[in-house]
Structures are given as structure tokens and as C-alpha cells.
Amino acid sequence: MKRLLFSTMAFASVFAMAPAAHAVDFTPNDPEFTVRGDINDGTVSADFGRSGIAAGTFQDTFNFIIDQTGLASGTLSTNTTRLTSSTDLDILSVFINGFAATKTIVGNAEFFELNDVAIASGVPNQIVVNGFSRGNGSYAGTATFEPTAAVPEAGTWAIMLFGIGGIGASMRVRRRQAKIAFA
Numbered sequence: 001m002k003r004l005l006f007s008t009m010a011f012a013s014v015f016a017m018a019p020a021a022h023a024v025d026f027t028p029n030d031p032e033f034t035v036r037g038d039i040n041d042g043t044v045s046a047d048f049g050r051s052g053i054a055a056g057t058f059q060d061t062f063n064f065i066i067d068q069t070g071l072a073s074g075t076l077s078t079n080t081t082r083l084t085s086s087t088d089l090d091i092l093s094v095f096i097n098g099f100a101a102t103k104t105i106v107g108n109a110e111f112f113e114l115n116d117v118a119i120a121s122g123v124p125n126q127i128v129v130n131g132f133s134r135g136n137g138s139y140a141g142t143a144t145f146e147p148t149a150a151v152p153e154a155g156t157w158a159i160m161l162f163g164i165g166g167i168g169a170s171m172r173v174r175r176r177q178a179k180i181a182f183a
Contacts, residue, residue, distance in 0.1 A: 023058070023059045023060075023061070024050075024058070024059070024060050024061070025060075025061045025062075025063060026048070026060065026061065026062045026063070027062075027063050027064070028046070028064055032048060032049060032050050032060075032062075033046065033047075033048045033062050033064075034046065034047045034048075035064070037145075039065070039066045039067050039068070040067045040068065041068070041147075042147065043144065043145060043146050043147070044066060044144070044145040045142065045143065045144050045145070046062075046064070046142065046143045046144075047140070047141070047142055048062050048127065048140075048141045048142075048143065049076075049138065049139050049140035049141050050138060050139065051137075051138035052136055052138065053089065053131075053133040053136070053137045053138065054133060054135070055086075055133055055134055055135040056132070056133065057130075057131070057132050058129075058130070058131055058132075058133060059128065059129070059130050060128070060129045061126055061127070061128050061129075062126065062127040062128075062129075063124060063125070063126055064124075064125050064126075064127075065122060065123065065124055065125065066119055066121065066125065066145055067121055067122055068119075068121050068145075068147040069118075069119065069120055069121045069147065069148055070119050070145055070146050070147040070148045071116045071117065071118060071119065071145070071146055071148060072096060072116075072117045072119050072125075072143055072144065072145045073113075073114065073115040073116060073117070073143070073144050074096055074101070074113070074114055074117075074127065074141060074142060074143035074144070075111065075112065075113045075141060075142055076091065076094050076101065076111070076112040076113075076129065076139060076140070076141035077109060077110065077111045077112070077139065077140060077141070078091055078109065078110050078131075078137065078138065078139040078140075079108055079109040079110075080108050080137075081108070082108070083108055084134065085134065086134050086135035086136045086137075087134075087135075087136050087137060087138070088108075088134045088137065089131055089132070089133050089134070089137025089138060089139060090110070090131055090132045091103070091110050091112060091129065091130070091131045091139060092130045092131050092132065093128075093129075093130045094112040094114070094127070094128070094129050094130075094141075095126070095127070095128045096114050096117045096125075096126070096127050096143075097117055097118075097119070097125055097126060099114060099117050100114070101113055101114035102114065112141075119145060127141070127143065129141075
């Protein structure tokens with residue numbers, strides 16, 4: 001029991017001595033988060049990222065609301081001239097609305113991508129970047145949004161079906177009249 005208590009205290013003290021993660025929230029029009037396009041109508045694109053990130057773990061959250069329903073896709077990358085140098089940055093994860101991006105490493109570069117994430121109209125959305133900087137790291141990302149066609153409401157469907165039924169009924173009546181006329 002003593003050994004378990006000692007190991008638990010040792011683990012807790014190491015965890016407590018670890019540097020705290022730096023959490024930063026960004027919104028559109030912050031220098032780190034530029035948005036182009038009309039969030040109310042049409043496509044929207046955004047550039048996001050940060051440079052000069054201090055040593056240690058970090059979490060950057062980019063918050064946004066789009067007043068349209070549609071799909072978003074995005075990429076993020078980081079690069080360094082020499083691994084483990086002060087400009088080296090390890091991206092641990094990237095999420096868009098809770099969906100994880102896929103990571104690819106090519107040489108000294110890390111790339112993340114995620115496609116076709118559903119964006120609901122008028123609700124908060126997030127891009128979350130988690131990483132570890134060795135002192136002066138940076139990353140950059142882009143995101144795009146395309147609106148999708150609106151799905152008609154149940155009442156609209158009922159009116160459309162009633163209209164189609166009415167057209168079918170009128171065509172059927174015309175056929176009967178045409179047969180009677182030629183008989």
C-alpha cells in the first residue's frame with residue numbers, strides 16, 4: 001500500500017511540474033483568423049494560424065458562426081528547416097467540430113486535412129489545434145465552406161405532392177375524355 005501511495009504521489013508531482021498548456025481562443029477578424037466571403041450567402045474561405053509560439057504545449061481554438069448550412073473542408077501545415085530546432089513545431093491533433101483531421105508527414109513537414117464536415121446555420125463551430133512548440137514554432141491553415149441546397153420542410157413536401165397528384169389526376173381525366181371523343 002505504501003508503494004502504491006508513493007508511486008501515485010510521484011506521478012502527481014511530475015504532472016503538476018509539467019508546463020501548463022497555453023490555450024488561446026480566436027474569432028474572425030483577429031490577425032490570426034481572416035475570413036473572406038459573405039457568411040450569409042455563398043462560399044466562405046478563411047486563413048488561420050499562428051507564428052512565434054512559445055515553448056511548451058498549446059491549444060488554439062478558432063471559433064466561428066456561418067449563417068448558412070453546408071460543408072467545410074480544411075488543411076493545416078507546419079514545416080521546419082531542422083528537426084528539434086526552436087522553429088520545430090509538432091501538431092498533435094486538429095479537429096473541426098470534433099472531427100479529427102488526417103495527418104501526413106513528408107520530410108520535415110506535417111500536413112493535416114479534413115473534408116466535408118457538416119456546418120449548421122447559426123450555431124458555434126470550432127477548429128481546435130493542439131501542439132507542442134520548441135520555442136518559436138508556427139503553423140498555417142486554410143478552410144473553405146460551401147452552402148448546400150436547403151431541404152424543403154414537411155409542409156412544402158405536402159404541397160408539392162398535392163400539386164403533383166393534381167397534375168396526374170388532370171392528365172388522367174383528359175385521357176378518358178380523349179378516348180370518349182374518338183369512340
